[in-house]
Amino acid sequence: MRKSNYDKFPTTKISGFVLEAWNSIIEELKKCQSRQRILAVDFYVGLREDEIIEKMNRLSPDLFINTRDLFKSNAEILAMTHRFMSEDVLFGFVTNLSMLDYFDKSKLQRAKTEILNCKGKVLIVGSGASLLITDTACLVYADMSRWEILERFRKNEVCGLGIDNREEAFSLQYKRGYFNDWKICDAHKDRLFARVDYWLDTHKAAHPKLIDKETFFKGIEQTIKSPFRVVPFFAPAPWGGQWMKETCDLDRNEINYGWCFDCVPEENSLLFEVNGIVFEIPSIDLVLLQSRALLGEPVESRFGKEFPIRFDFLDTIEGGNLSLQVHPTTQYVRENFGLQYTQDESYYMVEAAPDAIVYLGLKDGVDKNQMIGDLRKAQNGELVFDAEKYANKIPAKKHDHFLIPAGTVHCSGAGAMVLEISATPNLFTFKLWDWQRLGLDQKPRPINIERGKEVIDWARDTQYTYKNLVNTNTQIAEGEGWMEEKTGLHPNEFIETRRHRFSIAVTHKTKNSVNVLNLVEGEEAVVESPNNLFDPFVVHYAETFIIPADIKEYTIRPYGKSIGSQCVTIKAYVRTK
Numbered sequence: 001m002r003k004s005n006y007d008k009f010p011t012t013k014i015s016g017f018v019l020e021a022w023n024s025i026i027e028e029l030k031k032c033q034s035r036q037r038i039l040a041v042d043f044y045v046g047l048r049e050d051e052i053i054e055k056m057n058r059l060s061p062d063l064f065i066n067t068r069d070l071f072k073s074n075a076e077i078l079a080m081t082h083r084f085m086s087e088d089v090l091f092g093f094v095t096n097l098s099m100l101d102y103f104d105k106s107k108l109q110r111a112k113t114e115i116l117n118c119k120g121k122v123l124i125v126g127s128g129a130s131l132l133i134t135d136t137a138c139l140v141y142a143d144m145s146r147w148e149i150l151e152r153f154r155k156n157e158v159c160g161l162g163i164d165n166r167e168e169a170f171s172l173q174y175k176r177g178y179f180n181d182w183k184i185c186d187a188h189k190d191r192l193f194a195r196v197d198y199w200l201d202t203h204k205a206a207h208p209k210l211i212d213k214e215t216f217f218k219g220i221e222q223t224i225k226s227p228f229r230v231v232p233f234f235a236p237a238p239w240g241g242q243w244m245k246e247t248c249d250l251d252r253n254e255i256n257y258g259w260c261f262d263c264v265p266e267e268n269s270l271l272f273e274v275n276g277i278v279f280e281i282p283s284i285d286l287v288l289l290q291s292r293a294l295l296g297e298p299v300e301s302r303f304g305k306e307f308p309i310r311f312d313f314l315d316t317i318e319g320g321n322l323s324l325q326v327h328p329t330t331q332y333v334r335e336n337f338g339l340q341y342t343q344d345e346s347y348y349m350v351e352a353a354p355d356a357i358v359y360l361g362l363k364d365g366v367d368k369n370q371m372i373g374d375l376r377k378a379q380n381g382e383l384v385f386d387a388e389k390y391a392n393k394i395p396a397k398k399h400d401h402f403l404i405p406a407g408t409v410h411c412s413g414a415g416a417m418v419l420e421i422s423a424t425p426n427l428f429t430f431k432l433w434d435w436q437r438l439g440l441d442q443k444p445r446p447i448n449i450e451r452g453k454e455v456i457d458w459a460r461d462t463q464y465t466y467k468n469l470v471n472t473n474t475q476i477a478e479g480e481g482w483m484e485e486k487t488g489l490h491p492n493e494f495i496e497t498r499r500h501r502f503s504i505a506v507t508h509k510t511k512n513s514v515n516v517l518n519l520v521e522g523e524e525a526v527v528e529s530p531n532n533l534f535d536p537f538v539v540h541y542a543e544t545f546i547i548p549a550d551i552k553e554y555t556i557r558p559y560g561k562s563i564g565s566q567c568v569t570i571k572a573y574v575r576t577k
Helices: 022-035 049-059 074-085 105-117 146-154 170-190 213-224 243-247 284-289 291-295 297-303 330-337 368-379 449-455 462-468
Strands: 012-014 018-020 038-043 063-066 122-126 138-143 198-201 209-212 233-235 259-263 269-274 277-282 309-315 324-326 345-352 357-362 391-395 401-404 410-412 416-423 430-433 474-479 482-488 495-502 506-509 515-521 524-528 537-540 544-547 553-558 567-574
Touching: 012 213, 018 022, 018 277, 022 038, 022 049, 022 138, 022 198, 022 209, 038 049, 049 122, 063 105, 074 170, 146 170, 170 284, 198 213, 198 277, 209 213, 209 277, 213 269, 213 277, 213 284, 243 309, 259 544, 277 284, 284 291, 291 297, 297 567, 309 515, 309 567, 324 449, 345 495, 345 515, 357 401, 357 462, 368 430, 368 449, 391 462, 401 482, 416 495, 416 567, 430 449, 495 506, 495 553, 515 537, 553 567
Parallel strands: 012 269, 038 122, 038 138, 063 122, 138 198
Antiparallel strands: 018 209, 198 209, 233 259, 259 309, 269 277, 309 416, 324 410, 324 430, 345 401, 345 416, 357 391, 357 410, 474 482, 482 495, 495 567, 506 553, 515 544, 515 567, 524 537, 524 553
């Protein structure tokens, strides 16, 4: 196993205003109070609110308002959000609520009157605090990344928007965040960027940090003009493996790591290193603020302020099989979940044990009713489902690429290190069979046979699978020291992939789309601008990196220990023609 050079904490280095520790932060906000008597601290969900409020009360306001006291009642909020939460344990429907919908109108009006009548210092804290102020007030935004919110959900530490749901199961907290709370908070935050005076980072509670507006936008501007990486986060899984522990230099004492989310901008973080101090923001902020420069105009026109490509790792080396599963069609997710597009994906094999396999597509002549009947019996404990009777079991080796358009029955088997290249929706897996296995909480994971049977494409049989979904590689171009291949994706999917093998510098063009790449072979490579528009950007083996569409042209060549040897990248972008 190679020595790890994987960078778990990539940063954008900038100079600017930054403070750390509560004492320094409170002193700065006191100065702000002396200039503007009204101070509002607006919250994303997922904060340890009581802790922040306790610190903010050191400002000794004459009038203190917590927006939770202005919200509708718990019963009213549960009723208002019921249709978006639904009765399903996993899946809801995308909300159309706004932050203002959470406020009791009479309480909100009384609070505004109190603020108007108060001649002293006013402190307003909580989600939606900015709705009570004018542009002349000082506004602080306490932001939070979803990956950290998920960790807090698992520990039952934080409340949902307007309600205290800390005692609920992780899956229900996640569902409320995914379908309702995060959508509302992102839309609310998107309207505030130009108004916020200070940004507060409490990802590490004992080490809070504060930057000002100018520093925040300097970090955003510098990031969008260069290749960049978001901060990966790693998680165990019931089927998790051991490969990432060494390759990504992770805690060897953990039982396993199944997931690495290395490019999910809706959930990942960005790190700004400001004068040597690391400040963390959600990477979705960059998408919201710079959607056209990041995505490209044709992609933005189609997806809006959503990052449409997802890269993540699935590690089953010395682990087990993923669940046998299927992803829903676009029509199904529109009708049932309120999404505009679905979770089409592919498996790219970064590494593979000699006996690695994937299950992909159905065997010729499968009897639909018999298969669904056997799945139901297996779910009821009446038999052990025979996956090999129904699904194609295909040997997998390094650099194989398996395409998985929605409706295709599939799963990665044990012994594989999969780079999953996918459309961004990442919750919509209908598990059909989970190999008689419990989840990490020692409870059975939810099985969705009845939903699955509605979306399985029964025509994706053995002949179709091998012809259309397994290594459908086409050489595009070749020169001395390099070769470009098209490896997918399926015509039903909007993502195109290109593999480059190179021992010299290779030129890439973004083609009016954001480019997402991973260095799948080679110790390290360097990304450079032919016109010196950005500083050289070094990437290491297995790292995912993002090229904003506005960069237009860039080169990649072997670097450091890789000079003189072959490197391989896999690149994904949105088809725009």
